[in-house]
Amino acid sequence: xxxxxxxxxxxxxxxxxxxxxxxxxxxxxxxxxxxxxxxxxxxxxxxxxxxxxxxxxxxxxxxxxxxxxxxxxxxxxxxxxxxxxxxxxxxxxxxxxxxxxxxxxxxxxxxxxxxxxxxxxxxxxxxxxxxxxxxxxxxxxxxxxxxxxxxxxxxxxxxxxxxxxxxxxxxxxxxxxxxxxxxxxxxxxxxxxxxxxxxxxxxxxxxxxxxxxxxxxxxxxxxxxxxxxxxxxxxxxxxxxxxxxxxxxxxxxxxxxxxxxxxxxxxxxxxxxxxxxxxxx
Amino acid sequence: xxxxxxxxxxxxxxxxxxxxxxxxxxxxxxxxxxxxxxxxxxxxxxxxxxxxxxxxxxxxxxxxxxxxxxxxxxxxxxxxxxxxxxxxxxxxxxxxxxxxxxxxxxxxxxxxxxxxxxxxxxxxxxxxxxxxxxxxxxxxxxxxxxxxxxxxxxxxxxxxxxxxxxxxxxxxxxxxxxxxxxxxxxxxxxxxxxxxxxxxxxxxxxxxxxxxxxxxxxxxxxxxxxxxxxxxxxxxxxxxxxxxxxxxxxxxxxxxxxxxxxxxxxxxxxxxxxxxxxxxx
Numbered sequence: 001x002x003x004x005x006x007x008x009x010x011x012x013x014x015x016x017x018x019x020x021x022x023x024x025x026x027x028x029x030x031x032x033x034x035x036x037x038x039x040x041x042x043x044x045x046x047x048x049x050x051x052x053x054x055x056x057x058x059x060x061x062x063x064x065x066x067x068x069x070x071x072x073x074x075x076x077x078x079x080x081x082x083x084x085x086x087x088x089x090x091x092x093x094x095x096x097x098x099x100x101x102x103x104x105x106x107x108x109x110x111x112x113x114x115x116x117x118x119x120x121x122x123x124x125x126x127x128x129x130x131x132x133x134x135x136x137x138x139x140x141x142x143x144x145x146x147x148x149x150x151x152x153x154x155x156x157x158x159x160x161x162x163x164x165x166x167x168x169x170x171x172x173x174x175x176x177x178x179x180x181x182x183x184x185x186x187x188x189x190x191x192x193x194x195x196x197x198x199x200x201x202x203x204x205x206x207x208x209x210x211x212x213x214x215x216x217x218x219x220x221x222x223x224x225x226x227x228x229x230x231x232x233x234x235x236x237x238x239x240x241x242x243x244x245x246x247x248x249x250x251x252x253x254x255x256x257x258x259x260x261x262x263x264x265x266x267x268x269x270x271x272x273x274x275x276x277x278x279x280x281x
Numbered sequence: 282x283x284x285x286x287x288x289x290x291x292x293x294x295x296x297x298x299x300x301x302x303x304x305x306x307x308x309x310x311x312x313x314x315x316x317x318x319x320x321x322x323x324x325x326x327x328x329x330x331x332x333x334x335x336x337x338x339x340x341x342x343x344x345x346x347x348x349x350x351x352x353x354x355x356x357x358x359x360x361x362x363x364x365x366x367x368x369x370x371x372x373x374x375x376x377x378x379x380x381x382x383x384x385x386x387x388x389x390x391x392x393x394x395x396x397x398x399x400x401x402x403x404x405x406x407x408x409x410x411x412x413x414x415x416x417x418x419x420x421x422x423x424x425x426x427x428x429x430x431x432x433x434x435x436x437x438x439x440x441x442x443x444x445x446x447x448x449x450x451x452x453x454x455x456x457x458x459x460x461x462x463x464x465x466x467x468x469x470x471x472x473x474x475x476x477x478x479x480x481x482x483x484x485x486x487x488x489x490x491x492x493x494x495x496x497x498x499x500x501x502x503x504x505x506x507x508x509x510x511x512x513x514x515x516x517x518x519x520x521x522x523x524x525x526x527x528x529x530x531x532x533x534x535x536x537x538x539x540x541x542x543x544x545x546x547x548x549x550x551x552x553x554x555x556x557x558x559x560x561x562x
Contacts, residue, residue, distance in 0.1 A: 049546060050547070054558055055557075056541075056543060056562050059562065146529075147433075147525035148429055150436075151435075152428075152432045154432075155431075155432040155435055155436070240547070243546070247545050247546065248428045251429060251533065254541070255532050255533075255535065256532070259541045260337075260540045262532065265330060265331040265335075265524070265528065266525070276336075276337065277330070281337050
């Protein structure tokens with residue numbers, strides 16, 4: 001192993017703030033206010049480069065390459081995310097002083113928690129969980145969840161609770177990129193997996209209707225309310241942060257259940273696998 | 282892919298609360314107060330089963346099996362943890378109404394941030410970072426850090442800020458298990474890596490002196506102040522939570538830089554590697 005200092009082209013040189021700075025890094029120097037179309041284009045560019053539709057786990061899942069245990073692990077861990085969405089939206093709601101804004105945003109909580117005549121997204125996710133052979137109470141308990149899933153989801157809820165309202169709303173804009181992945185998923189699951197049917201994949205079908213309405217509102221809000229370049233950069237950082245939240249969950253899933261298949265202590269162990277501490281490494 | 286419901290022996294059945302429940306799960310039913318020696322033994326048992334000394338990444342690192350980029354990635358990401366320790370301890374300090382307790386705990390902040398005649402643990406870590414060829418400003422900026430590292434570290438700081446003082450102090454008890462790993466690491470680094478010398482590994486040598494004093498106090502506090510079985514269970518959950526925080530950081534590191542080598546968008550890319558989005562998968 002050599003001690004050579006890395007060359008200037010290497011990542012040891014500080015990267016350009018606009019495409020690499022995570023939320024916790026010092027604010028970049030700000031320039032001119034971006035026109036709305038260019039600002040929106042930059043938001044969309046983040047999706048093209050970092051949205052979890054690009055993640056190797058999704059390629060396996062949608063291509064029918066996941067085994068039963070991997071699908072179970074995905075459903076189990078993603079439940080953690082799904083079940084925290086209303087908490088995130090309630091935190092947002094609790095910070096909105098504008099009645100119209102609250103009325104608009106409240107729908108999201110109802111979409112997930114349910115209302116008269118709509119069992120809600122969380123219930124639909126539990127139907128999927130049962131459809132892949134998981135015990136409902138086990139899923140709801142949170143036992144077996146990968147700690148990394150929990151840390152990422154909690155980071156999201158806290159981001160929404162603690163950042164500005166503009167950044168909090170901006171972090172929901174990954175929904176811009178969701179309809180495409182939901183369509184791919186619906187087609188991929190129905191084609192490749194026995195468990196997939198109208199009932200078990202109802203969650204994704206429903207989101208095809210809900211997400212575009214939600215995101216139209218969120219995008220309009222952000223384009224309108226980001227009135228300085230600094231605020232526009234905060235919006236972009238919030239969208240990047242959210243792509244990190246989604247990506248990190250799949251990284252943890254892939255690591256534990258696909259390759260190298262190192263299941264951390266205490267996490268769900270599918271049939272035929274063992275925790276990493278029992279592997280002969 | 283079959284739809285068979287998993288058998289009773291599988292992990293789809295809810296596991297026993299005492300050894301699997303993560304911090305976020307409903308409290309288990311409580312039994313009798315454990316005698317102090319049995320309580321301490323259960324704390325130590327968590328270390329034996331879940332401390333990150335057991336993690337495959339540490340086996341590679343201490344056995345001289347890491348390449349230069351992997352060592353850099355470890356040092357870079359672990360800086361995130363190191364640099365947040367004083368924030369965690371300050372959050373604890375801000376909640377201690379007892380002057381004697383604050384006096385005792387304050388030393389930890391000084392150990393990391395430094396004082397007259399002691400550059401502090403964070404500075405020693407930066408010396409290590411420079412020793413492995415990383416740019417100091419890049420490390421400090423936090424750019425390139427794995428998002429999963431940040432989420433885990435922030436989860437730790439927030440745990441200490443939000444849980445009871447007893448649980449917050451208990452979460453430091455992983456230091457009980459640290460001296461052994463530090464000894465292994467010092468020996469392993471000096472034996473296998475060119476960058477390792479008295480100066481670059483000063484951080485670990487110093488912790489060999491500091492950690493045992495710190496943990497003696499923390500353990501004494503917890504054994505004394507956990508006065509009900511419920512509190513004892515909270516302590517055990519806090520120690521498990523902390524082992525998850527440490528383990529998740531190494532999982533993310535292993536996934537990105539060892540196997541399968543999937544570096545997430547925006548993270549540090551060592552020479553000779555590319556981000557996962559540029560891999561031909």
